[in-house]
Amino acid sequence: MMNTLSPTVPTQCSSAADRAAREAVTRELLEQRARSTDEAERQQLLEEIVELNLEMAKGIARRFRGRGAEADDLEQVASLGLVKAAHHYRLDAETPFIGFAIPTIRGEVKRYFRDCAWTVRIPRRLQELQGMIAAKVPLLEQQFNREPTPAEIAEHLGVDAEEVEQAMAAKGCFNVLSLDRPADLDADLTLADVVADAADHSIDQLETVDMLQPVLEDLDPRERRILQLRFIEGWTQSEIGKDIGVSQMQVSRVLRRILDDLRDKLSPMPAAA
Structure with a gap:
């Protein structure tokens, strides 16, 4: 019969003992899943592994809050990263599960920001049109010695002027502000200099302790x-x-x-x- 999570197994770890207990149970579940040939049982064990380590994924998601993505979306992406880690972790590796899971989860969240986390979502047609406009405008500026109008841009691109106006109106909606952007025209500060980052340090330390603890015990x-x-x-x-x-x-x-x-x-x- 398949084991289920014991209520005494800590899912929110506040000590080295809690983290060690979580790691031990996680490995036991992974070993059970590796031995099982029943797909329903394997899926149930995977869900238990994810549930046991979910707080770790949420902690990583919290680190990326305030950067233009919804908190719920970040948690979902981090959770998917945890599932991916559970799928691909090798039991014959010396690295503990948490040492594999944390980089995997963080990689998924960073990939989400790179590929998907746009401040405002607009139709793909306008996304592509923005790229075409960005390439054409410098050439038209040289040709006219001035900034081209939307109608002129549309004519040279062979599209409707209304579409050009919509794409230009959506300019800046693809990405959140870069932390390298100047914070003030009269100052040498960037946004990174003025945005508080104290919360990130505590999460970094928590992740480091989680990763090091089971390794140091060896x-x-x-x-x-x-x-x-x-x-x-x-x-x-x-x-x-x-x-x-x-x-x-x-x-x-x-x-x-x-x-x-x-x-x-x-x-x-x-x-x-």
């Missing part, structure tokens, strides 16, 4: 102590060597090996065929 006590002394306590390599009874060179080698290993485990995996 280290032995000495390796964890070396990392703590170097990056939390701020000890030098020589001081660490004296503390654990090895040379500074050995500490350097151990640190390099640990960091290389962590980097490999946190690198996004290619999707399974």
Whole structure:
């Protein structure tokens, strides 16, 4: 009989223990799904995996709010990214599920902004016409030594003047404002300089902790102590060597090996065929 989520499994993780428990149950569900040959059971297990990790996807979606897309749309795209991660995650990989899921979800949201997140949606015909107008106007300006009228543009493009007027009226509706846009004509500031970004830092930190926690738990006590002394306590390599009874060179080698290993485990995996 297929297992269902236990009510004690945390879906909103506030501690390392919660995240470890979520990761363990997620892997158990993924293993059950890999063994199953019943499509209905496989679908049910997939839904349980998504439900268990949904708060993680919502957290990533919240990071992208206020950039011209609806919050509900962002959550839907992030959720689809989570489903994609669950479909393509390889159980034989050393990277924990969260280490694969977070880059996958963020990639889906960024792709949504690149391809779909327009401030106002207009007909594709007008979208294409805007591109034609943008290419033709500079040539007509050189020819007339002035800005061409919509009627003149329409004549040279072989389209109705009304369509040109509609496309020109919709100019600027494709994309949200660039953060590189000047915030003031008399200042050297860009929008990125004046828009608060404090909320993003907390989400970044949360995602980093989520990704690192299960990976760090694979280290032995000495390796964890070396990392703590170097990056939390701020000890030098020589001081660490004296503390654990090895040379500074050995500490350097151990640190390099640990960091290389962590980097490999946190690198996004290619999707399974």
